[in-house]
Amino acid sequence: MTTRALLFGTGDTSRATDLGLLILRLGFGLSLAFGHGLGKLPPSEGFIAGTAEMGFPLPTLFAWAAALSEFVGGLLIAAGLLTRPAAVFAGFTMAVAAFVRHGGEPFSGMEKPFLFLVAFVALLIAGAGRYALDHYLRREPIRL
Template identity: 55%
Template sequence: MTGRGAVGWTLVRVVFGLTLALGHGLGKVTGDMSGFAEGVAKLGFPAPMFFAWCAALAEFLGGLAVALGLLTRPAALFAGFTMLVALFRHRADPFGRMELSILFLTVMVATLLIGGGPFSLDALLRRKKA
């Protein structure tokens, strides 16, 4: 991937990663997790507080890692799985409630397939190693 495609992919990766991290994950990891854990419990997860923290960290740290392009594919895997669960959680809601989960899931799957691209910390580390 070179040229405009690389710049375009970097823009998508950074905007979606930061939006997931700062718009959705940050509030969870810095706030009261009890309400979020109740929602996780309603989904039938054992140890709902533990899984609520896993989801919150996948959104926050995973989003930051995707934005930076650092450990991009593993970060996208965790964040994408969290978005799949969020989509399941909102399956009976109006489309507007599901829409964000669908968009984030789609970008995380694309990130799994494409990786961070040439303008990522992963690529920088690969170049330095070679």
């Protein structure tokens, strides 16, 4: 697989699949960015302390990384720009939220980050689809 295919996909999906991917990207990407990431920027002392309690070294750095992966990653996913790398970062953050931060709680406590994780894994596998900026970046230039 080339780097181009890993980052941008192959583009061989149906219009219905592409529409479904667009809806998935917009719903989960914008929800993550504005419902969760924006409120964590800049990271509060409480968020940094919570990051330290989970055992992360350099908790300020990891709190910034988590907040940015949620906000910037969510925006990138919604736009369909560098969707697969953004899904990796956002998905990793959601895995930590689900299994570390909320790991000892009943499933209802970890359900929201788990659902985000599932959506981002699906986008990692399927790519952004035709209705994404990645699609236009992937296209070969016209040769005369």
